[in-house]
Amino acid sequence: MSGPAPAAAPGGHDLTGTGVLYRLALRRDRIALPVWVYLGTAMVASTVFSFRKLYADEDSRRTFAAGIDGNGSLRALYGPVFDGSTTGGLTAWRMGVFGAVLAALMSTLLVVRHTRAEEEDGRLELVGAGAVGRRAPLAAALAAALTANAALAALVTAALLAAGQSAAGSLAFGLALGTAGLFFAAFAAVTAQLAETARAANGLAGAAVGAAFVVRAIGDAGTGTSWISWLSPIGWSEQVRAFGGNRWWALLLPLAGAALLAALARTLVARRDLGAGLLPQRPGPAAAPPALAGAAALARRLQRGPLLGWTLALAAAGAVFGGVAKGVVDLIGDNRQMAEVLARMGGQQGVLDAYLSSIATVFGMVAAVYAVQAVLRMRAEEVSGRAEPVLAGAVSRLRWAAGHLLFPLLGTALLLAAAGLAAGLAEGLALGRGTGEAVGRMLGAALVQLPAVWLTAAVALAGYALLPHLAAAGWTGFGVFVLVAWLGPILRLPQGVLDLSPFSHLPHLPGGRLDAAPLLWITALTALTAAVALAGLRRRDLG
Template structure:
């Protein structure tokens, strides 16, 4: 037996376990790529319109900071630019999650110890996790190539290889992160921290003419430097390969230097006795959830700062395309273009807040599945009181995220427009009105946890459906009955539209019913670990 014995069997097991998750990730990214190409082909069908749009983009610092500069004036180049940062980051997130899931998470839950008792080499689990992630990256890259191949085979190939190379880089990053901490959650946070740093370096590089060289220090910047449908610099891929090889080597070296279940970084010992804040269900829930809430609040607040800077120049960004104006106004209401863009951005923020709400609510299922719930219930703590602590953090966290993001948008937009009080009020109204819709998705997760615990993670499918309807529905002219499936369709399109309380009250009532049903089901059902 050598260090890689059993890799094939573990890889097949990993792909079987992810036979739904990997195709869903790939299809979502493919649909976004396909819709982007279709949108730009229909909105800017002449080179003059595209050049006017590109001039507005490359002259707006906030847009450069978020998306980077546009290279090339073709539909393919515009599509690659639009997809180059946001979807590349999603590929990196998917890859980190997969590697951690099939390595550190398995080790933390004790399953890897059982597997390792058989004919399995020490490096086989990490190798299988890396290969599973690369299979997912390859599938995503293939579908990305298919989505853009109509705009040029060479450009589509460069674009697809850029996605695969970025995924490989963050698979290697995750291979190191899982060796450092004995917690899967900390390993994921470390991987996301590296992704955030790469995104920040790329942002600084694109926002400042004098700092453009910094783009070569970021893997996301390398993805942009490929310049698909313009120069197609395939040689840039060598930078990714030059980083992947040593990182994977470090991951393998650390695997052989640590004990099973341990990390290279020793965990910090806690106090001998719990503080007053940890003596109740709410305090425990806050202690477990505060890191995730802080990360979401900081990330979306930074997004709000960028949106606030973009708002004043929306007319320049849209250019002379009446179709683009029509789509933005269809998504954000029939008011002025700036208000419609703000309403559209607020709807997206509501969807992101819903993702946080579901993630926080599913912590209930995570604690139950990891068998940390039974020792608590063996004491005087009741089921409903324990669940209510996490539920309160999830619902309040949605509101906090929307509040901080709305403040960021309003203050930055107000400073650029010279009217802080007015713009701040508009931004807060547009963003906070999304809270009931985001709470609906959180409540769906709670209901599934209480009534159908084995299907709890199907809540992610609900969020994905709502997100796709919000992104693609207006652009594809879907029937209103289809759009009405998403609770975000029923939120008032502020600012500019009339604030009607009826849909907000109805959605809040739906939240109450779903939460009550979930808690009632949880109170009556058996505790399960599967």
């Protein structure tokens, strides 16, 4: 239900209630935000300590950096090295782009969740009936994003200082990540006014993040094209040149962009009805086609768009990571220490196999994100009230759930197959080998991740079915699995800790031995967890 936008809250100020909504936003995201911030900080901390161990002297660091300068594929993926003499400079190269992307995704999801998603679910209309200004939810969401990015910048700076890096470079790098997040938070505030649904708003913001990454990659990959990276907000973060000159003035670009976008979003709020978007919506047909008959058909309609987007994104990522395989091999060369690190992350026979195994693990972790998202779609349907009329008919809860669960079950297989095929094809072409063998190896390496992905989805299902008000526990389980499997080998955590993640038990392909035993028991544990979850879903009250 939508209606004319109120001019202001009682008292005449359109920011009335911002403080209360800001505290509410932080409380609602008291689990998700710390996980995002911790993930970004842990990635930087593990990278700087790894580089400090691998390249203990300046000569080895400069040799490593020189190899990157002549490798266009690695520059496209990570950017150029602005300071190859220090560990901090190598960390800024390795984590600058991906850290900015992480901050951008955290910020866009946060802002859309507390603006457009609140309107879509009808909660904002209820809140707006009280002493709350028209622009207060937007201001509160942006303030929450500012807090999250400030925390990320502070903790990243502290992690680099703890690793013995210079104060100026550490602060510049932390601020580069934080300001990138702020820019995309403001961009998401604009997309939340344009789109009528949270999914569309997140899609527009996510497309902008992807476009910024691609533009920056084009600018960094070639010679004489570095000016193109200045057209990308991700490139602005890179151009701060932390540890490589510390261009403090470059921080003004994302800050000025964030201010302009926030002002635009503030203006657009008052130019639309509550619950409506500024972009025109295409009206649907007067009658539903036969293909929409049934709960499973409805689930397909709701889930097909995200599945298509994730499939294309993973296929593109597979092509990129497979295409830089030759660059990775050339860069590492005879560096036994770097090969050992890659081997500990996955893979046992040769540098190439170790690298390909590690990216197959990354594909599995990304597919697990989709799996959790697909499972929690049931929670969104329940909270919005759309599940109730479906279940009021001749549709059982198990039948309704089965329609949605096909996507974390079969959709993840499609995602991993697309990533494996694209990576294998790109690897074969880059190395000048037979693409058939490369595709077969990467396809197997990607699909072997499925049991761990399914168990992650089953844990999310259990959280939703047994503790519906704590459905975000599914993301907590995913975070634990990923952090243990990703950072555990680098930090040399005890085997008992590594065993907590199903990703740690998977065969390391290509290059390793295919052992069916862990695949079978992880699958059995998945089936048991899902059965318990579905039994709980049958017995609890909806809503």
